[in-house]
Structure formats: structure tokens, C-alpha cells
Amino acid sequence: MKPESALQLSAPALRAAAPAALKKHGLLYLGDEFCQNLVPSPEDFALALRKFPGRVVLVTPLLTDAAFDSVEAIVKAHSSPRRRLEVVVNDLGLLHTFKARYSHRVLVSLGRVFAHRVKVMPRKFAAGFLKEHNVKRVELDDPALLPRFEGLGLKFSFHTGFRYVSVTRFCPWELHWPGACGHACSGRVKKLEHPRLPAPLFLRGQAYGLKTGAAPSHPAINRLVREPLPAGGRK
Amino acid sequence: MKTVVGVKTYDEAATMLRLGADELYGGLAAIPNHRLPAQSFQSMDELKAAVRLAKKMGRRFSLLVNQPSFGTRYKKTLAVAQELDSQGLGACIVRELPMLESLRALKLKARLTVSSLALCFNLPAMRRYKQLGASRVVLPFQLLPSEAAPLIKNPYGLETEVFFHADFCCANIDPACRLWNLTHRDQTCRFSYKGPGGRWRMPEANAREKMRAVYGFYHSGAQYLKIIRMNDFAEELEVFKFARIIDRLLKKGQSEEEFCRLGEKLYFTVSRHARSAWKKR
Numbered sequence: 001m002k003p004e005s006a007l008q009l010s011a012p013a014l015r016a017a018a019p020a021a022l023k024k025h026g027l028l029y030l031g032d033e034f035c036q037n038l039v040p041s042p043e044d045f046a047l048a049l050r051k052f053p054g055r056v057v058l059v060t061p062l063l064t065d066a067a068f069d070s071v072e073a074i075v076k077a078h079s080s081p082r083r084r085l086e087v088v089v090n091d092l093g094l095l096h097t098f099k100a101r102y103s104h105r106v107l108v109s110l111g112r113v114f115a116h117r118v119k120v121m122p123r124k125f126a127a128g129f130l131k132e133h134n135v136k137r138v139e140l141d142d143p144a145l146l147p148r149f150e151g152l153g154l155k156f157s158f159h160t161g162f163r164y165v166s167v168t169r170f171c172p173w174e175l176h177w178p179g180a181c182g183h184a185c186s187g188r189v190k191k192l193e194h195p196r197l198p199a200p201l202f203l204r205g206q207a208y209g210l211k212t213g214a215a216p217s218h219p220a221i222n223r224l225v226r227e228p229l230p231a232g233g234r235k
Numbered sequence: 236m237k238t239v240v241g242v243k244t245y246d247e248a249a250t251m252l253r254l255g256a257d258e259l260y261g262g263l264a265a266i267p268n269h270r271l272p273a274q275s276f277q278s279m280d281e282l283k284a285a286v287r288l289a290k291k292m293g294r295r296f297s298l299l300v301n302q303p304s305f306g307t308r309y310k311k312t313l314a315v316a317q318e319l320d321s322q323g324l325g326a327c328i329v330r331e332l333p334m335l336e337s338l339r340a341l342k343l344k345a346r347l348t349v350s351s352l353a354l355c356f357n358l359p360a361m362r363r364y365k366q367l368g369a370s371r372v373v374l375p376f377q378l379l380p381s382e383a384a385p386l387i388k389n390p391y392g393l394e395t396e397v398f399f400h401a402d403f404c405c406a407n408i409d410p411a412c413r414l415w416n417l418t419h420r421d422q423t424c425r426f427s428y429k430g431p432g433g434r435w436r437m438p439e440a441n442a443r444e445k446m447r448a449v450y451g452f453y454h455s456g457a458q459y460l461k462i463i464r465m466n467d468f469a470e471e472l473e474v475f476k477f478a479r480i481i482d483r484l485l486k487k488g489q490s491e492e493e494f495c496r497l498g499e500k501l502y503f504t505v506s507r508h509a510r511s512a513w514k515k516r
């Protein structure tokens with residue numbers, strides 16, 4: 001079966017996106033796994049539901065309490081037992097809150113940052129942890145991680161175009177700690193080269209990563225998330 | 236703020252206790268922790284002696300268990316924690332959930348501290364760690380004082396510990412950083428990259444911003460100030476001295492601007508970043 005296609009957009013990119021650009025995909029990943037300033041507000045999320053004809057998945061990074069409240073407001077406003085909201089989770093507090101209070105309203109996908117924590121757990125513990133928190137899906141961008149999650153009854157979303165390597169909280173675009181954000185990173189990417197590195201690094205938002213090609217073929221990969229590096233914006 | 240100081244030998248432990256460190260922490264080279272083996276105690280006997288010394292002086296010694304370690308090393312880690320517990324260990328500093336649960340199951344007298352590497356960013360995460368038996372959380376480097384304030388004032392009775400940002404602050408979120416894997420030998424975050432428009436370095440906070448963080452944590456009510464382990468103990472002593480001066484400045488109740496101005500000046504004279512300047516004085 002052909003994997004479903006998803007487009008990843010941050011909240012500012014959604015606001016700027018022309019409706020025609022959104023039509024090619026059946027699914028929209030709205031938010032960011034690496035920067036809480038790119039997570040949608042409840043108003044952004046409502047806008048996405050109006051603009052995008054398909055399903056919208058909420059994507060979240062590590063969350064401070066303020067950002068946590070915003071995510072919880074979206075969940076309260078846009079989910080119900082009949083219309084469960086899919087959320088990509090990278091934060092233990094959010095994962096546990098979903099288990100305790102929203103288990104009938106959300107579908108949890110384990111985010112790429114959190115996946116690296118679960119991959120090191122003993123397999124039996126990991127299986128119990130994922131089951132306890134109703135995790136049915138894992139977001140991956142590295143084929144090397146597939147074997148660590150195989151056999152646990154999970155589906156995989158594979159992100160193409162960009163494999164994250166590191167995350168910062170000191171904004172490399174505006175040179176300050178998080179807080180007032182001018183979204184200077186929007187639509188931009190920096191290519192960083194060094195002779196000791198096997199390939200260039202790319203800075204996108206708050207994440208450093210590598211450019212990647214097509215997704216591997218695997219029976220449990222049933223979703224491809226396209227994260228295009230902005231063309232011509234390498235400033 | 237009380238100082239929590241990293242040590243790697245018995246002599247370092249004795250020196251820091253004599254100089255007034257309120258708590259000590261360290262790792263054992265034979266069990267995984269987040270620093271190189273050279274930055275840990277090399278023998279169990281020496282570590283046990285340091286734990287006993289701290290206990291005798293009424294201070295706490297915490298064992299670092301802050302690196303994923305499973306399989307046979309997992310069992311060894313638990314055995315080490317148990318053995319040190321019998322010598323008066325104060326706490327285990329833990330990163331991963333399976334280890335936290337295993338240590339809890341041992342019912343040690345030592346308390347459980349959640350490592351900064353566990354990335355506890357919010358109150359719901361903190362509540363979860365409380366449920367899992369933690370009594371203290373070390374806040375992640377990258378959490379700002381304003382963001383950390385609700386955690387510091389948490390309603391769960393958990394103590395909080397913050398890093399001495401004025402000395403060191405990694406801008407990248409270390410447990411989510413795999414830059415090391417790109418070459419397996421370099422601190423690639425320190426490279427001078429060729430970027431668009433010229434040379435480019437991964438940015439981090441400057442001295443003034445680090446001072447603001449220290450000021451903010453103090454006024455948010457942070458109780459414990461953590462000083463990292465260093466290869467060169469002479470440098471660590473300088474940083475400890477710097478932290479004590481900074482603490483005294485904070486207790487004087489200076490304004491944020493005045494504190495940052497003085498702190499920045501001290502940063503370039505006392506800290507290890509300008510060691511030669513200190514020696515000339």
C-alpha cells in the first residue's frame with residue numbers, strides 16, 4: 001500500500017502558505033519538533049483547519065509551561081472521543097498528561113527527539129512504556145532507528161529531506177534565548193560546511209541537520225512527511 | 236544558594252568540603268556517566284572514602300548515573316549504588332526512566348535526583364518525576380529563569396538545582412544533540428563553519444546574558460547551584476571562587492543592571508575563561 005503523504009509546516013509558514021500549495025497532501029503536520037515558537041496557537045490551528053482540506057496533525061517540541069498551556073488549549077478545543085486529534089509528542093510532561101487526561105481524545109505519535117530516549121531503553125521496558133502511554137506511531141528520520149522499534153506493533157512516519165542532528169534553544173537567527181520571536185528563520189536555511197564533516201550541516205529553525213534523500217522501504221512505514229529545505233533561501 | 240560541586244578524587248572532595256562546598260557529586264569511571272572516564276573517580280574504594288568523608292562532615296555526596304547503561308553494566312550500576320548507599324550516599328542523579336524505576340525498587344536510603352539530561356521542562360513532567368520517587372530536579376541548562384520559575388516554586392515539594400551558567404552553558408540541548416556522532420572525535424559545536432556570507436559559529440549566550448540568567452535564577456528562588464566537573468581542578472577552584480563571589484553579590488541585593496555589570500567584569504577576571512588575567516593580579 002502506498003504511504004500517505006504529509007506536509008510539515010510551522011505556524012508562520014502556514015499563515016504565509018497559498019491554499020494551492022496545500023492541496024497536494026492528504027495530511028498537514030502543523031508545528032515544529034524543535035522550537036516552541038513555531039508551535040501553532042489555538043487560532044493558528046483553527047486557521048489550518050479552515051485552509052487545509054485534509055487532516056491536521058499537531059506537532060510539538062519540548063515544552064515550557066507557557067507553551068504547554070497553548071498545546072493543551074488546542075487539544076481541548078479541537079479534539080473529542082469521536083474526533084481524536086493526532087499529536088506528535090517530544091515531552092514527557094505532555095505524554096503523561098495525555099495518558100492521564102486525554103487518552104480518549106488524542107492519538108499519540110512519539111516525536112523524533114523523544115524517540116532517541118526510547119531507543120536506549122531496554123526493549124521490554126520500552127514496549128511497556130509505549131503501551132502505557134498509548135503510543136501507536138513513531139516519527140523517524142533515520143533508517144538506523146527502524147530496528148529498535150520493530151516488532152512493537154508501531155507504525156512509522158518517515159521524514160524526508162532533513163534529518164535532525166542537534167537542537168538549540170539559543171536562537172541562531174536572532175541571537176537570543178527563546179522569548180520574543182521575530183520568526184527570522186521563516187523560509188530560510190543555512191548551509192554550514194567544515195572539512196572534518198562528512199557532509200554539510202543545515203540549520204533550519206532551531207535544529208541542525210543533514211540533507212537526506214528518499215525514505216527506505218519498510219512495511220511499517222505508512223506515512224511520508226515531506227520537510228522541504230527552502231530552495232533559494234540559503235542565506 | 237548552596238553549592239553543589241563536581242569532584243573526581245578523594246583529595247578534590249576533601250578540598251571542596253574544606254572550602255565550604257555544601258554538596259558534592261561524582262561518577263565512577265567503571266559505570267557510565269555523562270562525562271569522560273577521566274572526569275570520574277577511578278576506583279570504588281576512593282569513591283567510597285569520599286562518600287564517607289562527606290557523610291562524616293554532614294554533607295551530601297551524589298552519585299552520577301546519568302548516561303544510558305543497560306545489559307551487564309546496568310546491573311553493575313545498581314550494585315555500585317547499593318554498595319555506596321551502605322557507606323552513606325546522599326543521592327543518585329538519574330537520567331533515564333528505567334534506571335529511576337530500578338533504583339526506586341532497591342529502596343535505598345539515598346534520594347533520587349533527576350538529571351538535567353532528563354529534560355524536565357514543565358510542571359507536568361516534574362509531577363511525573365515526583366510520582367516516580369524523585370526528591371530533586373536539576374533543571375536543564377537551556378531553561379531560562381522566567382521559564383524555570385514555576386518549576387522552582389513547584390507545589391510538589393521537589394528541590395531544584397540550577398547550573399552555574401556564568402561559567403558554562405551549552406546552547407545546544409545536549410541529550411538531543413548527536414553532533415559528536417558526525418566525527419566521533421571532535422566538538423563539532425565549536426567548529427568555525429563556512430557559512431553563507433563567511434565564517435560562522437554555533438552561537439551561545441554572551442557573558443552579560445549568562446549573568447542575567449544567574450540573577451534570574453537567584454531571584455526565582457533556586458536553592459542549589461551546580462558547578463560542573465572539570466579536567467583541571469585548579470580551574471574548577473577558580474570557578475568555585477567565582478561562584479562564591481557572585482553569590483555574595485546577589486545577597487547584597489544589587490539591581491540586575493549593576494549585578495550584570497559587576498558580574499561581567501568578574502567573568503573576565505576571575506573565571507577560567509581569563510585564567511591568565513587572574514594570575515597577573
